[in-house]
Amino acid sequence: MNAVADIDVTSSALYDEGNPWQTLERLRRQSPVHWYQQPGYEPFWLISLHEDISWVSRNTEFFSHQQRIGVETPDEIDPWELERERRGQLYGHAADYPAGLGLMDAPVHGQVRSAMYPCFTPKATEARGKRLTELAEGYVADFLAALDRDGTADVAHLLSAKLPLAAMFELIGVPEEDWDGLFDAHRDTASAFHQDYADADPEAAVQRFLAAMGYLDTYFTGLVNRRMAEGGGQGDDVLSRLVRARVDDEPLAFHDMSYQLFNLVQAGNGTTRNAIAGGIRALLENPDQLRLLLDDPSLIDGAVDEIIRYTSIAITLVRTCVKDTEIRGQKIRKGESVALFFPSGNRDEDVFTDPDAFDITRKPNRHVSFGGNGMHRCIGAALAREEIKAMLRAIVPVLPRLKLAGDPRMLVLRMLILEYVKLPVERKEK
Template sequence: MTTVFTDPDRYTDMTGWHREVAELRTQAPIHRVTADGFDPFWAVLAHDAVMEIERQPDLFRNAPLPWVMSRADIHAAVEAGPAPRTLIHMDGEDHANYRRFGHDWFRPAALARLQTRLNTLAGDALSTLEGLDGRCDFAADVARPYPLKVILELMGLPEEEYPQVIALTQDFFARDGDAQVMQNLFGYMYALTMARRAEPTGDLASAVSNGRIDGELIPEVEATSYHMMVAASGYESTAKALTGGMHALIAHPEQLARLRQNPDLIDSAVDEMIRFSSPVRHMMRTASADTEVAGARIRAGDWVLLSYPAANHDPKKFPDPDSFDVARPNAAGHLAFGFGPHHCLGAALARMEMRTLFRRLLPRLESVDHDGDAALTDTTFIGGFKSLPTRYRLS
């Protein structure tokens, strides 16, 4: 029995986590996991095996539970009332219909129009660093505010409400499966849904709140859940990737120097940062029929955990996977955004945000180092560095 996938504390030591998972992967690409308080599930650790499952969305379904939860947390969620139902809870035509409400906002043409705003926000982040006299918590001072402003502007939320949204989403990701925390975030987003239905304002939240399928307005629960997914996942995973990227550059000064000398490597470097940090720790699937994956016989109804950090550190896909290489030729082959119909809706935006910030920051960054101990979140779902004390000098 291993707790490496179910104990949030295990994700606060990713070096030890990867060491144990690498040993498991040498034994088999997929393992049956039994852990106290959890229903048994399969953990998929190899890149090829994760891809095989992602390519079969009809056989491996998101519903009913898209992330791992203990029996106690599942029971508490049921007792708390109707559960949020986001895109990651949906399958098939249902998923496709709801995905299209946000699709236009993340098309290349829409993102191209957003570039000017990203440049401004990246400049604001640099101004923040200029005002902090060479010492900051990169996670709190830069990596969280920058993508949050992007997402909440898309949703049309006023800046004075940003601190409240930060607090709600931080609680949501920091306390896995906590029913009350989920209800708090749901309550805020429900109010947003009803406000946009009463008075649409031409933003993403209005488009979703007033979305229709076959001429019928979508249920309030689904619209509210959509807002939860966009606001929480849409910035939290990017913030964790940004912080993980900065941590990797500090830990590998030769790679930072290489990147500064050759800015054309920014695109591959950003994908390497995402691969290396893999903020989305897993997604769950439920088998709809008996099948076989990587030699494992999976039965209908079996729960399957897709471990993205494990897949993104698979040596068969990424040679010397635990090294950080800003010029890694296949870095974009990572699975941090998933694959297939459930590929992250905001993947292109996340890459744009990271490339824009590092293109502005790196030419000014004369030196950078740790300024104390960094800390990782104790969560099994979306995680990474919650603090990164940093000492730096800008030109």
């Protein structure tokens, strides 16, 4: 009998209170390349070891990004399918069109990525550190005012939600007067997928999702059209660079540019926002680590990477095998899917000493949270680090006076990311 045959990694119950660490440990030890088959899901190979996740990520000769990137769950397919169909009808392409950098294969991926990458280099991102800290300090001040007014305040919605969006809006060239409407729309894109977000009427939640997606599409296509009319100019923001970009000596279609902007904002917001929330939670639950950081601010870079590893907000990315290959003796055939489970790779005992401990002094810290290695490594990795660092600079001095107020609530969105529904805090009694 297969000792791991009963494992159900697509069960939301495993994720509601955090990552399923014990379940993933069983897979690493007993079935690291695991054929996963449950009713209602397309079967896939579940890859749980750090080494194998990195290998699949690097070997684009064998694994394609274009067909699919996520494990779809039955309750979550319809809204996204409707959105893909709507986009295809609107712009005249198939529903499986690679609408974003993460769905592109070489050589197009490299050409589009190179057009945007100057905005995301470590040097360019570091130069924005002062501005990010200014934004973070403003959001912390607003959060503390709400905390004093109401007695409790939700980190997930009142503190961590705005900085990643604001940072990306500035980077892609969105005027600041448009930010508030976009903040609200991005919040509503999650509303169709969990009872803690959804309306009493599930159909109303789906309609709110579709309305939010329509708003975002309309906004970004309008922004692209205006910038195209300007010819891109000499601007150094992402959109200006996309307008000037050439792929196979042809300019990008306007809908391709809007897809890139939409996906940059969605991906950067979801992961970084929840990593900030998870990092604040980790520091509150590990006061010894908080004290280390307070006593020695030079540990901040290590704290950022440990937060990214420990929270492991990105759960899976799926790749499609395009050429027969083998991983640890298991035959992976052309057409089969492999799902890279990053939380498992980030707790691999062969790579990390005491992997379940939150340790801001951990060195080395070779986590795979940004999609492993290879050409699809997250383009915004340096930006995410700088955003988390900015928020830590602003919030860490006040954390010793705060404590959790009730149990945090988490959910899993489409098996792609962990989402904080709520993370309430209150002031400690004096």
